[in-house]
Amino acid sequence: MLQRIRFLPFLPVYVAIYFLFLYLPILLLPVLSFNDAATTTFPLAGFTTKWYASLWGNSVLLQAARNSLIVGVCVSLLSTILGICAARAITRYRFRGQRAAGGLIMAPLFLPEIIVAVSLLMIALQFGLQLSLVTVILGQVVFCIPYSMSVLVSGFEGFDRSLEEASYDLGETAFGTFRRVTLPVVAPAIVSSLLVTFTISLDEFILAFFLSGTEPTLPVYIWGQLRFAAKLPGVLALGSLMILASVVLLTVAEVLRRRAERRTQAALAH
């Protein structure tokens, strides 16, 4: 304690400035979205909710929101199912080529997104696939599996194998064991993965930009609006809603993930 005061009186200040830097951009959008002016200047002009009201009548925007929702639900389901397979294989079994397989699946984390996007665009057009929401879904799943996997692996890791063995010994089938023993323990991690991948899909831009063809998702719609200065307040309002949605989804995911962690730790302690 004494050393901390002597050597690092500036560190808490630094931490505070750093957090200000982190949060300034995402707190600013909601503040400006209630500003009663078409420009983004300080001091603020006054309070209004008219930018939010203007969103409702916009049918192109609502269509984009619907597209985003469809893509998000499909992507989160698909990538979580594939993530469950991979996370289970990696935490439960040992087999040759495990590291290589895991490395390939996690590779999108370490690749520039534009290269993933370009390669998917080429393969889609090569095989004569029409660009649509389907191609966006297929592409975003590649990108979301690594995140789904890292959430699920940490949820599966503490899982006690003897619970499953006991279930087999008591005559339960493989499927029955999974449904009645494994699933309840890992369910929070799975829900957390669903929420995280849904959020990523909702916010993802590059893949959607390259692969969506004539069916824009919300970020692609926003990108199109950014060219027009007059559209900025509406975009700010829409952006604030999207940030709010992300924060809520992620908070729920985090609470569930931690509950899962506590539960597996408790299971280990017994």
Next chain:
Amino acid sequence: MSTAAIVSAPEKPAPAKGIRWLHGEEARGLAMISPTLLYALALLLLPVLLVIAYSFWTQNYLDIDRTFTFENYRLALTEPIYRDLFVRSLWISLLTAAITVGFSYPIAWYISFHGGPHKNLWLFLVTIPCWTSYLLRVMSWKVILGYGGVLNTGLMATGIIEQPITSLLYNANAVVITLVHSWAAFAILPIYVSLQKIDRSLIEAARDLGDGAVRSFLRVTLPLSMPGVISAFLIVMIPTVGDYVTPKLVGGKDGVMIATAIQAQFGKSANWPLGAALSVTTMVLVSLAAAAVVLALRFAVRRIR
């Protein structure tokens, strides 16, 4: 009979090694991972291989000429415009990674050593901004740094400046600021993990043996957290080199990066083979640069010790 059975048991032909691993543990593991693996092979590895193949072909109007050629790579490496874009992209990604890691290290250190019982909450708070829409955050920086933006008008309203500062937006600095903000959590997490793994008694031992706080940090904590620093560097540097949104929105003319050129080959100018060659060259160059950085960091740490 029973003895005969026991004696003869080892003589039963053992299944060949290559076949045996198809049963039991290994087989079940492989079966379990195969859906995900096949998906990654079909929609990640195969597309990347296609890009590599295309980079050696050429385009004749609408047809693809599949004779092997290095022409695209010659263009990518010798055309001044692409050379400049490569140099700038690499420089920006290197600078971004260095600044992000440098500024994030103290935060990771603070959370790991002084985070108290709420370390998870700290980490969650750090990651929240990085999970919100990337496009929206870049847009927000544009609003902050612009000529009539928040920073300029705010400073003018408080009387600190009289004329708007024009050098904030549409240059490489704006790109670096925005990227550092975007990747902060990706740098903090790996560094934090490696700091958590350090046995605290090693640091105490260094202190007991007479090292001051700074020396024990440089000789014990920093070297032991190097794996985290290196992975933070890579996870920031490699993806940022191909960033498309940030240079496009806040980079202006002086902040254009290679992704814009790659995108152009798949859009209006439509020269897939050249776009493929630019993509592959980007990956090769950034991998080489990353390898050089890793070696340099390892060397530097060895020198300090």
